[in-house]
Amino acid sequence: MGKKKSLNAKRLTKQQVQELIESEGTLHTEFTDFFEETYSTGYKNQPQVYELIGDRFLFVFDPKGISLPGKGDIYSRDHFLHWIRWHQRVREDYVHGRGNSVSHWKYYSKHKVELINKIPELIDELIGCLNISPDQLDSSYKSLDIVSRKAEDHGLEKIQAELYDNLVAYVGEVMRHRVAGRWVIREDYPGCEYPIISANEGVLMPINVVWQELYEYEPMNLRKETANEVRRFSLRYR
Known part of the structure; x- marks a missing residue:
């Protein structure tokens, strides 16, 4: 997610992520779908996004992925939404050959x-x-x-x-x-x-x-x- 600006000092372990989801997490289906990506090899990357109490979001790396499976980071709402808007611009430019x-x-x-x-x-x-x-x-x-x-x-x-x-x-x-x-x-x-x-x-x-x-x-x-x-x-x- 770009340079690290998470609220957590260290990346959350898989166990910490699961405890957080169980205690206060609500799956944000729109943002989860937004981050799903299928590569040219056919591999599908499926991270998850949960909304937390206090205007925060939990980004969870693909639980079945090779890199950092199930680990996660917490971001403020403003920071997270800013990153999504940035990602949307990058995607749009790539699709239209403005790379x-x-x-x-x-x-x-x-x-x-x-x-x-x-x-x-x-x-x-x-x-x-x-x-x-x-x-x-x-x-x-x-x-x-x-x-x-x-x-x-x-x-x-x-x-x-x-x-x-x-x-x-x-x-x-x-x-x-x-x-x-x-x-x-x-x-x-x-x-x-x-x-x-x-x-x-x-x-x-x-x-x-x-x-x-x-x-x-x-x-x-x-x-x-x-x-x-x-x-x-x-x-x-x-």
Whole structure:
């Protein structure tokens, strides 16, 4: 279930899980069905979800599975529902062929390759929608912490649907200032064009950073991923 954020300090043993189910657990059939998954080998993974007293959920690993059979973890209701929404987005993207940064950005982008001609407007829109003071967006790494927090508050589903290009524009501007680069459109093949930052015959990919942070279950951290992208560029092209 992503990185561990369970309420229990250690994973519950099979015996502890059974005692908890008997004392207060109610099987949540909808969520149990949600997590059932059949692999290409034909193997069916069937974990179970129980609702507990106090707005908590118990996630039980497939009792007949090979890995951690019958063991479990307890999660707060808010955390669990957040994870389910994230899982739904990942599944939907996978089904519709949006499993990489370029295809994902291309689907949600409002401006496509025209993005590079609208950088100031996109950043102004980001400032307005996220209620950020213009002087806070100074193309520094620190400013990305502000954007990350504001984006989380705004809701990542809304960010993905409404402000994807805006995040790409601002992340790209931070990169551009770091490496003295310029915006260009890269074409891998006809129909696959996307914006990059070009510098010293190398490229940086702002859409990789934004996609990674929208796709990641953990809270958005644009500073970390942008710094990683710049670091990879510096090691390879400088």
